[in-house]
Amino acid sequence: MQFLKAINRNKNVLLRKIKKVMLHSFLKTQRRQRHFDPENVRHILLLRLDDKIGDMVVTTGTAFLLTEQGYRVSVLTGPVCAQMLKKCDYLDQVILYKNRMSLDDLSAQNFDVIVDFDDVQDYERLKLAWRMRRSHHVGFNKNLPGIYNLCISYLDAEKHIIERHKRVLELFNIYKNEFQYQLGKCLHEQDRVKGALNFTPEDVIVSVNPYSGAQDKDFSEEQVVSLIHFIQSVNPAIKVVIVGQENKVRKYNKFGAVIVPESTINTAIEIVRLSSLVVSTDTSIVHIANALNRPLISIYNKRKLKDTGLPGYKIWAPNYPLGKQVIVEGAYIGKSPINQVFPMIEAALLTTRVHD
Numbered sequence: 001m002q003f004l005k006a007i008n009r010n011k012n013v014l015l016r017k018i019k020k021v022m023l024h025s026f027l028k029t030q031r032r033q034r035h036f037d038p039e040n041v042r043h044i045l046l047l048r049l050d051d052k053i054g055d056m057v058v059t060t061g062t063a064f065l066l067t068e069q070g071y072r073v074s075v076l077t078g079p080v081c082a083q084m085l086k087k088c089d090y091l092d093q094v095i096l097y098k099n100r101m102s103l104d105d106l107s108a109q110n111f112d113v114i115v116d117f118d119d120v121q122d123y124e125r126l127k128l129a130w131r132m133r134r135s136h137h138v139g140f141n142k143n144l145p146g147i148y149n150l151c152i153s154y155l156d157a158e159k160h161i162i163e164r165h166k167r168v169l170e171l172f173n174i175y176k177n178e179f180q181y182q183l184g185k186c187l188h189e190q191d192r193v194k195g196a197l198n199f200t201p202e203d204v205i206v207s208v209n210p211y212s213g214a215q216d217k218d219f220s221e222e223q224v225v226s227l228i229h230f231i232q233s234v235n236p237a238i239k240v241v242i243v244g245q246e247n248k249v250r251k252y253n254k255f256g257a258v259i260v261p262e263s264t265i266n267t268a269i270e271i272v273r274l275s276s277l278v279v280s281t282d283t284s285i286v287h288i289a290n291a292l293n294r295p296l297i298s299i300y301n302k303r304k305l306k307d308t309g310l311p312g313y314k315i316w317a318p319n320y321p322l323g324k325q326v327i328v329e330g331a332y333i334g335k336s337p338i339n340q341v342f343p344m345i346e347a348a349l350l351t352t353r354v355h356d
Helices: 002-028 053-068 079-087 104-108 123-131 162-171 187-197 221-234 246-255 265-274 284-292 338-351
Strands: 043-048 072-077 093-096 113-116 136-140 150-152 205-209 239-242 277-281 296-300 323-327
Touching: 043 053, 053 072, 053 079, 053 162, 053 284, 072 079, 079 093, 079 265, 104 123, 113 123, 136 162, 150 162, 187 265, 205 221, 205 265, 221 239, 221 246, 221 338, 265 284, 277 284, 277 338, 284 296, 284 323, 296 338, 323 338
Parallel strands: 043 072, 043 113, 072 093, 113 136, 136 150, 205 239, 205 277, 277 296, 296 323
Antiparallel strands: none
16 A cells, blocks of 8 residues: 555656646746836735745745835735734735645736745746736746746845845835844733743743754754753743744753743744743744844854755844854754853843843
8 A cells, every 4th residue: 555655646746747847848938028117016925835934034024115115915825924924914915825726816816016035946836927927926046037027036155035035125116224024923822921931020031942843953852951951050040941842842841941832833933022032043933033133042054055055054144133143063953062152141141131
């Protein structure tokens, strides 16, 4: 039975590759000139189909600046990001993306501009672009002028990801040096977090985010325990919160850390909002800390981004004054000495302000 399932799975992968090549070849023949005038744009759709939280946090900065200029901005994204955006009242719509979903309702909305921030050209994206071809399409590094009539060639190993977003804003004559991510506040989740912490306004909260979804970027269990013990040694009154899925972080409760049960992405945001200091691996919590302007110590390795080969530790650095970055030389963060950040943590706890 497993053998037959494997054959069927491989067959489906092959068919999708064939369909992608055929659609790609067809779209290349549909070349036509289309004039773009931002004065005629009213409704913009931003694509974040892969449901990556960090990417979506950064995209909120672009969405907010566009709405400030009077554009209606909607987002098509996956379930986790959709949940995070529920409290972002500046957005016109948050539309849930599902693989192989019907595009009829989406196409009927006649968006003036659709922006795809990713470099990939998978079958689903090409299909969406073709079905909604009446819209102007912004694409990065996509050689399909018949569809992506606003194609931006951009690969820069030295500049932060926000520079890519600024290139989109320039299409709408928006030139601003300030680019701030914009997350909403979930009062229900904030109350849950405060309840789990027995929170008082005098509390000093340190949140630790040990897991990223990639083994080479994850903290080891030994590192997390060492962090908890060190922070408690600086001041036993500090409340250490471990951010993450309950089934992964529950074990740290026995070492004196606080675990918020049934955590969601909005739980994580509200933990960070209450934190006097955030310690995190290279993941979305870094950019959430940026959005909320919380003091941060982040630990990165030198891995390359999968789609572009660019250095992630440069492209996705914290990139704000309160965000400090430590770059380890080893391939695995979990095998690097965690005590190298102890002096930074101690200094931050002596100087940082308590939550706003």
